[in-house]
Amino acid sequence: MISSMTGFGEITAEVDGTVYSVEIRTVNNRHLKAYVRLPEKAAFLNDPIEKMIRNELSRGTVNYSLRMHNISSQADVEIDKNTLKGYIDNLKDIATETGLQENIDLAVLLTLPGAVQEITPSEEVAEKLKTVILDLTSKAIDKLKEMRAQEGIDLADDLLANCRILKEKTDQVHSNSTDTVELYHEKLKKRVDELLANAKLKIDSDLLAREVAIFAERSDIAEETTRLNSHLKQFEKACKGNENVGRRLDFISQEMLRETNTIGSKALNASISNLVIDMKCIIDRIKEQVQNVE
Numbered sequence: 001m002i003s004s005m006t007g008f009g010e011i012t013a014e015v016d017g018t019v020y021s022v023e024i025r026t027v028n029n030r031h032l033k034a035y036v037r038l039p040e041k042a043a044f045l046n047d048p049i050e051k052m053i054r055n056e057l058s059r060g061t062v063n064y065s066l067r068m069h070n071i072s073s074q075a076d077v078e079i080d081k082n083t084l085k086g087y088i089d090n091l092k093d094i095a096t097e098t099g100l101q102e103n104i105d106l107a108v109l110l111t112l113p114g115a116v117q118e119i120t121p122s123e124e125v126a127e128k129l130k131t132v133i134l135d136l137t138s139k140a141i142d143k144l145k146e147m148r149a150q151e152g153i154d155l156a157d158d159l160l161a162n163c164r165i166l167k168e169k170t171d172q173v174h175s176n177s178t179d180t181v182e183l184y185h186e187k188l189k190k191r192v193d194e195l196l197a198n199a200k201l202k203i204d205s206d207l208l209a210r211e212v213a214i215f216a217e218r219s220d221i222a223e224e225t226t227r228l229n230s231h232l233k234q235f236e237k238a239c240k241g242n243e244n245v246g247r248r249l250d251f252i253s254q255e256m257l258r259e260t261n262t263i264g265s266k267a268l269n270a271s272i273s274n275l276v277i278d279m280k281c282i283i284d285r286i287k288e289q290v291q292n293v294e
Contacts, residue, residue, distance in 0.1 A: 001149070001152055001153055001156055001239075001240065001241075001242065002152045002155060002156050002159075002238075002239055002241075002245060002246075002249075002293050002294070003145070003148045003149050003151075003152040003244070003293070003294040004148045004149075004151035004152045004154075004155055004292050004293065004294065005026055005027065005028045005029070005059055005060035005148070005246070005292055005293065005294045006026060006027055006028065006060075006148070006151060006292060007024075007025075007026050007144045007145070007147040007148035007151065008023075008024070008025050008026075008143075008144060008147060009022075009023070009024045009140040009141060009142070009143035009144030009145075009146075009147065010022065010023045010024070010140060010143065011136050011139045011140045011143065013132075013136055014071070015132050016128075017070065017071055018068055018069065018070050018071070019068070019069040019071055020066065020067070020068055020132060020133065020136055021066070021067040021068075021069075022064075022065075022066050022133075022136045022137055022139075022140040023063075023064070023065050023140070024053075024062065024063070024064050024137075024140050024141060024144045025062075025063045026057070026060040026061065026062050026063070026144065026148070027060060027061050028060060028061070028291055028292055029059060029060050029061040030059070030247075031059065032053075032054060032057060032058060032059055032060060032062070033060075033061045033062065034050050034053045034054065034062040034064065035061070035062065035063050035064065036049050036050055036053075036064045036065075037063075037064065037065040037066070038066050039066065039067070039068050039118075040118050041068065041118050041129070042066060042068065042129060042133055044126065045129070045130055045133055045134070048130070048134060049064060049133075049134070049137055052134065052137055052138065052141070053141070056141050056145065057141075057145075057294070058244040058294055059244065059246055059247075059294045060294065064137075066133060066137075078116070078117060078118075079110070079115065079116055080114055080115060080116070080117055083114045083115055084109060084110075084115050087109050087112055087115065088104060088109070091104055148294065151292075152293070152294070155289060155292055155293060156239045156240070158289055159235075159239055159249075159286060159289055159290070160236060160239055162282050162285055162286050162289075163232050163235055163236055163239075163286070165282055166232060166256070166279060166282045166283065166286075167229070167232055169275050169278055169279045169282065170225055170228050170229060170232070170279070172275055173221065173225060173263060173272050173275050173276070173279075174221075174222070174225045176269060176271050176272050176275070177221050177222070177225075177269070177272060221262075221263045221266050221267070221272075224259045224260075224262050224263045224266070225259075225263065227255075227259050228256060228259040228260065228263075231252050231255050231256045231259065232256070234252055235249060235252045235253070235256070235286075238252070244294045245293065246290065246293035246294050249290045249293055250287070250290050250291070250293075253283060253286050253287045253290050254287070256283050256286075257280070257283045257287070260276060260279045260280055260283060261280075263276055263279075264276040264277075264280075
């Protein structure tokens with residue numbers, strides 16, 4: 001069954017004194033665009049995470065974020081003493097030159113750029129981080145895909161319901177078109193007979209037949225209704241499949257609109273024209289919903 005491009009997946013876990021929280025949000029997009037936000041400590045995992053996302057998802061804008069909160073007593077940052085001493089020496093020099101009293105607040109100094117830095121993880125710690133974060137990412141993606149699949153079921157139900165209505169309208173158009181030529185023949189003959197009655201003339205039956213034949217050829221929509229029904233079958237089959245068919249459904253819906261427009265341009269019958277308007281409205285709803293399909 002089809003999947004929606006809109007979804008949300010989240011997972012939080014505590015491992016060795018650190019709380020990890022992974023969030024993935026997706027919205028519609030014709031292509032796949034991934035935006036990954038990571039703490040500096042885990043920045044080296046940007047490429048593996050993006051690769052995982054691309055392997056699991058085919059369309060949509062993906063916003064991925066990872067938060068890490070240290071709840072252990074072990075610090076994961078260190079003070080750069082050389083940078084801090086440099087700030088202090090500069091402040092002392094400025095105080096001496098300006099005659100101002102020294103009043104150095106270490107807490108304020110620690111907020112200056114470079115004074116405090118995250119500890120670069122060792123190879124062993126980095127490998128452990130990678131294992132934990134990628135595992136949580138995989139679980140968050142699974143939750144995301146579950147939500148997208150559930151929304152996909154609702155999308156499919158709506159799309160198939162609209163297809164059934166469109167099929168009914170198409171059948172009505174085909175039914176009405178079979179009577180159009182006969183009605184035209186009767187109206188044309190009646191009108192000509194009325195015009196020629198006073199002159200006591202009779203219309204050439206061959207001429208009337210040719211005129212009716214031209215009209216029949218010009219207004220024949222059998223080919224268009226046949227193709228439209230074929231597109232509807234393909235659309236329904238794609239909705240019930242297990243592949244990512246968003247682009248295919250978008251293409252088929254455009255073809256359905258094209259056939260409907262052709263029917264409308266050929267229609268010389270008010271009832272068919274009204275049906276064509278209804279059909280276009282239905283196809284617009286289908287095209288709008290298809291934009292949500294992965």
